[in-house]
Amino acid sequence: MHEPALGEQFVDLEHQSHALRFGMWVFLISEILLFAGLFTLYAAYRTMFMSDFKAGILHNTFAYGTANLFVLLTSGLTAALAVHGARSGRRIFTGVMLSTTAALGLTFLAIKLLEYRKHFEEGSLPGPWYRYHELPTFGGNRFFTMYWGLTGFHALHLTGGVVMMCWMAVHAFRGRYTPQYHVKLEMGTLYWGLIDLMWIFLWPILYLS
Amino acid sequence: MTAKRATPAPYLLAYLALLALAGVSLVFARAIHWGRWDLVINLTVAVAQAAIVLWFFMHLSEAGFQVRLGIGVAVSLLLTLLFLAVADVATRHVQPPAPHPGPSFGFYER
Amino acid sequence: MVLATPVLGMALALVGLDHAFRLGIFDPAVGGDPVLFQHIFWFYSHPAVYIMILPGMGVISEVVPTFAHRRMSSYVAVAVSTLGIAFVGFLTWGHHMFVSGMSTFDAGVFGVMSMFVAIFSAIKVFTWTGTLYRGQIVVRTPLIYFFGFLFLFVFGGMTGVALATQSLDVHWTDTYFVVAHFHFIMVGGSVTAFLAAAHYWFPKMFGRLYNERMATLSAVAVFMGFVLTFFPQFLLGNMGMPRRYYSYPPRFQFLHVLSTGGAWLLGGAVLLALGNLVVALRWGRKAPPNPWHSRGFEWLTSSPPPKHNFAVTPTLDFSPYDYALTEEEARARAGAR
Numbered sequence: 001m002h003e004p005a006l007g008e009q010f011v012d013l014e015h016q017s018h019a020l021r022f023g024m025w026v027f028l029i030s031e032i033l034l035f036a037g038l039f040t041l042y043a044a045y046r047t048m049f050m051s052d053f054k055a056g057i058l059h060n061t062f063a064y065g066t067a068n069l070f071v072l073l074t075s076g077l078t079a080a081l082a083v084h085g086a087r088s089g090r091r092i093f094t095g096v097m098l099s100t101t102a103a104l105g106l107t108f109l110a111i112k113l114l115e116y117r118k119h120f121e122e123g124s125l126p127g128p129w130y131r132y133h134e135l136p137t138f139g140g141n142r143f144f145t146m147y148w149g150l151t152g153f154h155a156l157h158l159t160g161g162v163v164m165m166c167w168m169a170v171h172a173f174r175g176r177y178t179p180q181y182h183v184k185l186e187m188g189t190l191y192w193g194l195i196d197l198m199w200i201f202l203w204p205i206l207y208l209s
Numbered sequence: 210m211t212a213k214r215a216t217p218a219p220y221l222l223a224y225l226a227l228l229a230l231a232g233v234s235l236v237f238a239r240a241i242h243w244g245r246w247d248l249v250i251n252l253t254v255a256v257a258q259a260a261i262v263l264w265f266f267m268h269l270s271e272a273g274f275q276v277r278l279g280i281g282v283a284v285s286l287l288l289t290l291l292f293l294a295v296a297d298v299a300t301r302h303v304q305p306p307a308p309h310p311g312p313s314f315g316f317y318e319r
Numbered sequence: 320m321v322l323a324t325p326v327l328g329m330a331l332a333l334v335g336l337d338h339a340f341r342l343g344i345f346d347p348a349v350g351g352d353p354v355l356f357q358h359i360f361w362f363y364s365h366p367a368v369y370i371m372i373l374p375g376m377g378v379i380s381e382v383v384p385t386f387a388h389r390r391m392s393s394y395v396a397v398a399v400s401t402l403g404i405a406f407v408g409f410l411t412w413g414h415h416m417f418v419s420g421m422s423t424f425d426a427g428v429f430g431v432m433s434m435f436v437a438i439f440s441a442i443k444v445f446t447w448t449g450t451l452y453r454g455q456i457v458v459r460t461p462l463i464y465f466f467g468f469l470f471l472f473v474f475g476g477m478t479g480v481a482l483a484t485q486s487l488d489v490h491w492t493d494t495y496f497v498v499a500h501f502h503f504i505m506v507g508g509s510v511t512a513f514l515a516a517a518h519y520w521f522p523k524m525f526g527r528l529y530n531e532r533m534a535t536l537s538a539v540a541v542f543m544g545f546v547l548t549f550f551p552q553f554l555l556g557n558m559g560m561p562r563r564y565y566s567y568p569p570r571f572q573f574l575h576v577l578s579t580g581g582a583w584l585l586g587g588a589v590l591l592a593l594g595n596l597v598v599a600l601r602w603g604r605k606a607p608p609n610p611w612h613s614r615g616f617e618w619l620t621s622s623p624p625p626k627h628n629f630a631v632t633p634t635l636d637f638s639p640y641d642y643a644l645t646e647e648e649a650r651a652r653a654g655a656r
Binding site for chain 3: 026029030031033034035036037038040041044045048049126127128138139141142145149
Binding site: 282283286289290293294296297298299300301302 | 352354358359406413421422423424425428429
């Protein structure tokens with residue numbers, strides 16, 4: 001069984017766990033503020049080009065976005081179940097749950113790529129490449145530029161999350177996460193939860209009219 | 210501070226609640242339409258979903274006061290930035306509210 | 320810092336993408352709005368200046384009780400004010416944008432918020448001054464820096480409140496008045512506090528004492544140099560001298576010369592102060608554990624401290640800054656060797 005290392009500056013494992021957990025939350029809080037700029041831009045441009053944004057939403061790829069919502073909500077469940085598995089000492093179950101989460105993340109990316117390909121065909125691309133005939137206005141351009149920006153940054157973060165999930169799955173199968181000390185698994189699932197949270201807010205503002 | 214849960218039931222119930230809330234949003238997206246209230250309802254649903262994910266999936270129920278305070282501060286700052294930027298755009302006395310698109314100042318055509 | 324810097328990261332990333340891929344996120348020619356960039360940029364950059372001043376204020380909160388041999392007149396007031404500055408400082412960013420084309424509603428909000436945050440700084444200034452009252456004041460170099468800090472920070476703060484008024488800012492924006500204001504805070508505040516910290520903890524960090532007379536002389540010279548450099552800039556800015564211009568009408572010449580002379584004096588004084596410390600590193604007398612007779616906990620250990628700070632973990636059953644105890648009593652209670 002792998003013995004967790006205790007850092008010199010910590011009194012005991014409990015102290016270290018608390019510090020790691022709090023540090024992870026601080027990171028998540030900084031990520032919330034990172035997306036704050038994008039959400040602000042979206043809200044400001046929506047106020048400026050209200051009718052164009054609503055038209056843009058109606059023309060957006062609703063089915064793909066909604067499918068992705070359910071994929072991510074399910075992946076949030078599997079990530080939480082992985083933590084449950086570690087707490088109950090069920091090594092294989094934990095590994096399977098983490099692998100499932102990673103697989104669902106890859107599913108999200110696959111659907112996203114199909115969605116982006118559809119946008120390519122339609123011409124609803126960001127910035128100077130915009131050539132969407134259904135909505136040939138500045139507001140339409142702004143909407144889709146914000147769409148690509150928001151979903152692009154989200155997808156980047158999700159890709160990182162998938163890599164991390166695979167890494168943790170390997171560790172879980174090797175029995176690294178014990179009921180007494182599994183704080184790194186919790187930290188990883190916290191990050192995954194954040195990605196889930198982002199999409200929960202991106203879905204209504206980009207796809208729902 | 211690892212609370213031993215005997216069952217995974219809370220996670221499953223939370224998941225069902227998330228699905229149900231998504232269903233509510235879908236109803237307002239496709240079937241019923243209450244005009245400008247649609248956005249309000251959808252965002253309220255999103256906030257509720259976020260609260261469930263935070264509380265159950267991200268174990269905020271076990272986290273201490275400092276973490277919850279930190280999240281509260283981060284969200285309030287996000288809302289401040291958003292609100293004041295939108296207020297700026299909304300209260301400029303220009304009709305129409307968008308800046309007039311004019312000829313490009315030539316920066317990109319180098 | 321954790322909360323604000325990601326917003327800057329996003330602002331810069333978006334501008335980078337804008338320029339690299341011509342996305343036009345902030346380009347008015349395709350419907351974008353550069354004022355939105357300013358909002359996102361200043362949302363970080365104003366809290367950033369509070370990031371720069373708050374540690375300096377923390378230093379002052381250590382230095383003043385030590386040299387007055389009194390606990391802070393209200394520790395709670397200073398602690399709450401720190402939190403107040405940190406939070407309310409996030410709500411004031413628009414005062415950098417009064418002439419950008421932002422709406423007047425927002426300008427009003429930001430003006431009020433900017434004045435509000437000054438209240439917390441004022442509470443701190445009054446608390447520090449109140450700590451000196453009825454203290455057993457010993458004047459050493461760190462306290463001299465505090466006196467400089469007090470005068471310069473108050474001046475800078477008051478001109479900040481004046482600048483927060485949109486109608487006045489229209490006249491002063493992008494002039495030397497703004498430059499003078501933020502240098503009073505940055506140099507008169509932060510750098511002075513930094514020099515105070517350097518002189519206060521130097522014996523603790525390096526185990527050496529520096530030449531007190533040279534240090535005092537350089538502290539006074541820093542103050543004189545600073546005032547000579549930046550006070551004329553208030554006058555220049557008010558007369559209309561813009562920022563970032565290298566040429567100007569002859570009637571501004573005299574004040575510019577004063578400012579330049581002051582800059583040389585300030586630079587020389589800072590070099591003198593730092594040089595004095597560098598010399599002390601090699602040739603200074605060995606420092607005792609507590610040269611300032613402070614009750615702060617770091618002074619219970621040797622100078623410099625061993626690894627993990629204390630040879631034996633101390634038991635601290637007296638409150639910090641308890642100047643009612645004599646130094647021997649404090650050391651005995653802490654079980655320090």
